Amino acid sequence: MEKLQNDLLLRAARGEQTERIPVWMMRQAGRILPEYRAVREKAGSFIQLATNPELAAEVTIQPVDILGVDAAIIFSDILVIPEAMGLPYIMEERVGPIFPNIIQSMADVEKLRIADPEHDLKYVLDAIKIVKKELSGRVPLIGFAGAPFTLLCYMIEGRGSKTFSKAKKALYTDPVLSHALLQKITDSTILYLKAQIAAGANLVQIFDSWAGILSPEQYRIYSLPYITQICDAITEVPVTVFAKGAFFAREEMGKLNCEVIGLDWNMDVAESRKLIGGNKTLQGNLDPCVLYGSFDEIRNQTKIMIDAFGKQRYIANLGHGVYPDTNPDNVRCFIDAVKEFGSR
Numbered sequence: 001m002e003k004l005q006n007d008l009l010l011r012a013a014r015g016e017q018t019e020r021i022p023v024w025m026m027r028q029a030g031r032i033l034p035e036y037r038a039v040r041e042k043a044g045s046f047i048q049l050a051t052n053p054e055l056a057a058e059v060t061i062q063p064v065d066i067l068g069v070d071a072a073i074i075f076s077d078i079l080v081i082p083e084a085m086g087l088p089y090i091m092e093e094r095v096g097p098i099f100p101n102i103i104q105s106m107a108d109v110e111k112l113r114i115a116d117p118e119h120d121l122k123y124v125l126d127a128i129k130i131v132k133k134e135l136s137g138r139v140p141l142i143g144f145a146g147a148p149f150t151l152l153c154y155m156i157e158g159r160g161s162k163t164f165s166k167a168k169k170a171l172y173t174d175p176v177l178s179h180a181l182l183q184k185i186t187d188s189t190i191l192y193l194k195a196q197i198a199a200g201a202n203l204v205q206i207f208d209s210w211a212g213i214l215s216p217e218q219y220r221i222y223s224l225p226y227i228t229q230i231c232d233a234i235t236e237v238p239v240t241v242f243a244k245g246a247f248f249a250r251e252e253m254g255k256l257n258c259e260v261i262g263l264d265w266n267m268d269v270a271e272s273r274k275l276i277g278g279n280k281t282l283q284g285n286l287d288p289c290v291l292y293g294s295f296d297e298i299r300n301q302t303k304i305m306i307d308a309f310g311k312q313r314y315i316a317n318l319g320h321g322v323y324p325d326t327n328p329d330n331v332r333c334f335i336d337a338v339k340e341f342g343s344r
């Protein structure tokens with residue numbers, strides 16, 4: 001078995017004792033670092049960067065070297081799964097992702113393929129292999145995928161939205177189509193995560209970024225059953241489920257077959273521990289906007305967070321991805337504060 005020099009993240013995920021709280025940041029690969037922007041410039045576009053294994057590996061490792069985080073997360077996007085299923089996306093500067101074709105009918109769902117990761121997503125798997133080689137065991141590598149519901153949002157809406165009302169409309173007006181689509185995404189995602197693990201990912205995280213737009217009832221029907229399938233299928237490495245805004249589903253999340261639950265900053269820590277139970281590691285949940293504050297404020301807020309979570313069964317992180325205009329020095333202040341206050 002692979003020997004990692006720093007396996008804090010994996011031990012914390014499995015509920016083993018750690019001498020220090022591990023720390024990483026969602027969306028740490030890219031955006032905030034000038035070193036990232038230089039590589040992205042060289043690649044040409046986001047998609048050219050993400051599909052170039054050497055360059056994707058380079059920006060994956062940057063935060064480990066520059067920020068001192070305890071894990072790398074593979075540089076890619078959740079939208080590579082719709083693409084591998086036959087629904088390509090483009091990344092519009094200052095707009096975000098756009099799908100030129102969207103899912104409108106059962107015939108559209110039937111036309112979608114189950115992703116074949118070794119073929120359609122080989123560039124991600126190649127990037128993972130390069131990262132593993134270049135990290136040579138310094139820190140673990142996190143693989144990831146979008147939750148089926150969050151991917152359905154983009155595949156029906158065609159682009160980002162505050163409400164995803166078009167996608168939500170489908171849940172109410174066409175449950176048969178919705179479930180058929182969710183199942184195809186789920187089948188693709190399981191194959192994809194297993195391929196990432198075979199290529200070297202040490203833990204995988206499921207991002208349900210739009211969980212919070214659903215009612216508790218709809219969440220139980222349209223998201224949790226599919227996340228459950230994924231958690232049950234992934235037995236090789238620890239699994240983290242991060243469902244942004246799903247405060248109403250914390251008790252059920254405690255019953256998922258996964259090791260780690262991610263919290264956003266709206267979720268009270270003590271209440272979350274109680275609802276989720278002692279058998280899960282918690283991850284989160286600093287408001288990314290704290291990183292706009294002074295060093296004193298960042299240290300202060302980080303200390304408050306750590307005091308609330310405690311030092312075991314805990315992975316320090318933000319409550320969502322780091323914002324692109326965050327000063328890397330402030331990020332380093334956060335990482336260093338966790339290392340200082342989070343030691344036993």
Ligand code: CP3
Nearest residue numbers: 026027028029030046073074075076077078096207209321
């Ligand atoms: O975490 C990491 O550092 C790894 C890389 C990563 C990216 N996207 C790279 C990226 C990860 C884990 C994601 C996940 C992702 N992508 C999510 C779930 C997490 C979350 O933030 O809720 C979602 C919803 C997407 C879809 C997506 N990709 C959007 C809405 C956008 C545009 C807005 C934005 O966040 O920048 C992207 C583009 C994207 N994905 C960029 C990066 C570095 C920016 C593209 C660029 O470099 O111009």
